[in-house]
Amino acid sequence: MLRDRRFALLLAARTISVLGTSFAPVALAFGVLGLPGADGRTLSAVLTAEALPMVLFMLVGGVIADRLPRHRVMTAGESINALAYFCLAAMMLTGWTPLPALVIASAVSGIATAILFPALTGIIPDVVPADRLQTANALLGLGQNISRVAGLVLSGAAVVLLGAGWALAVSGAMFATAGALITLLRLTPAERTSAGGHSVLADLRAGWREFVSRQWLWVVVAQFSILVMALQAAHGVLGPLVAKESLGGAPAWSAVLAGEAVGMIVGVVVTLRLRPRRPILIGTLVTLPTALPYLLLGMSAPLWTVVGGAFVMGVCFDIFGVLWQTTMQREIPAESLSRVSSYDALGSLMFGPLGLLLAGPAAIAVGPRPALVACGTIIVLVTLAALLAPGVRGLRVPDEEPASVATVS
Incomplete structure (x- = not known):
């Protein structure tokens, strides 16, 4: 697969982009x-x-990715993200950091991600044969996770030695490089399915029908809508607050994030060999231990145990991610895949802003550590609830795609 020029370009672009994200x-x-007067809020x-x-x-990103060449959509997303992070870096480096300007630049980055993500999910079956999807997803995950390890380790040092502004500038440069590589990924018209000729609302309705017709899909998305809310609060605000107050600041939190990233590399190795008969059941089960680092x-607990818990979380999330992406790419028609992926992302992420918004006040009201325990408890309970759904437990790999390497029943 690495000798395939298009897959190699996609792999390189995603690896570099995730390095910037890290x-x-x-x-x-x-x-x-570190800004004057700043706190968790x-x-x-x-x-x-x-x-x-x-x-x-x-959802708009999903419609765009099903209508237009997906490599061009991805290029636009990476380029917009680069612009946003260059602006954030400039503000940090010059000391001009009014909150409204930081908010606007962050919002532009969020729009870029909304454009990029559905196109990324949909482009993989355009580039890779159907029988190599899980391997492709695993290899993409391997490159991304290596970047996470390198990026998270280096970012802590960059913040300490150079400052946050230069680290943000590096992120912007990585996004720009990824966008340039994606520009070279040209797909022929026969390999792209356009949704042109229909209204945006008609396209969204068609994608919604595909989404709600599969119980395993909407149940797990509902699970992740709550799980991500807790994760965003813990990972985005509460964890860094505890690290700053009692663990030594940025280097300690970088160690936790690096532990997660190393775990995700191990998770890739597992998914290269694992071929479960019931991938959604196995994927949902392995989300239970993701509460460990927050608890x-x-x-x-000592820092080394938290890093170990983050490692376990990384293993579990990567196994889930590869099984989830492969199942979606196998079960959902290619012409609707980006739209269904956008519903997946919308449902999974829709309460994430609420978690971020409540995390600061919660840290002030009850303290960051009790709030982290609450986040871990929520993750466990919502995962157990998802396992009650028959569609989650019962979806099986079709007989024509036998689990020939390692079978999990």
Whole structure:
């Protein structure tokens, strides 16, 4: 697969883009928290400004990706993200950091993600044969996770040695490079299915019918709508607050994020070999341990145990992600895949801004550690609820795609 020029370009672009993304959370979080008078509420406002437009524009991004060449849509998303992060970097470097300007730049980044994400999900079957989808998703995950490890480790050092502004500038440069590589990924018209000729609302209705007709799909999306709310609060605001107050600041939080990223690399190795008969059941089960780092952090466990919990979370999330993407790409028609993916992303992320918005006040009202325990508990309960659905437990790989390497019943 690596000898295939188009897949190699896609792999390189995604690896570089995620390297840029890995600089962003640490740099932005500690850059904002380091501003005069800033606190958890300030960080909540900036992160919410990024997350809310991402949710609001996700359906539009799905329609665009099903109508236009997906490589061009991805190029636009990467380029807009580069512009947003260059602006954030310039503000941090010059010291001109009014909250409205930070909010606007973050909102532009959220719109860019809404444009990019549905196109990314839909472009993989355009580039890769159907029988290689899980391998392709795993290889893309491997490149992305290696970038996460490198980016998160380097970002902590960059924030300490150079400052948040330069780390954000590196992110912008990475997004621009990824956009340039995607420009070279040209798909022939026969390999793209256009949704042209219909209204946007008609396209959205057709995508909605595909979405709600599959119980496994909408149940897991409903699960993740609550799970991501808790995760956004814990990962975006509460975790960095605890790290700053009692664990040593940016280097400690970078270690936690790096532990997660290393776990995701291990998860890729597992998914290269794992071929479960019931992929959604296995994928949902492995989301249970993702609560571990938040529970440990909330109970004042030593840093090394929190890093270990983040490692377990990374393994589990990557197994889920590869199984989920492969199942969607196999079960959903290619002409609707980006729109269904946008409903998936919209449903999964729609309460994320609420989690970010409430995290700052919750940290002030009850303290960040009790709030982290609450986040972990929510993750466990909502996952157990999803496992009650017959569609989640019963979806099986078709007989024509036998689980020939390692079968899990």
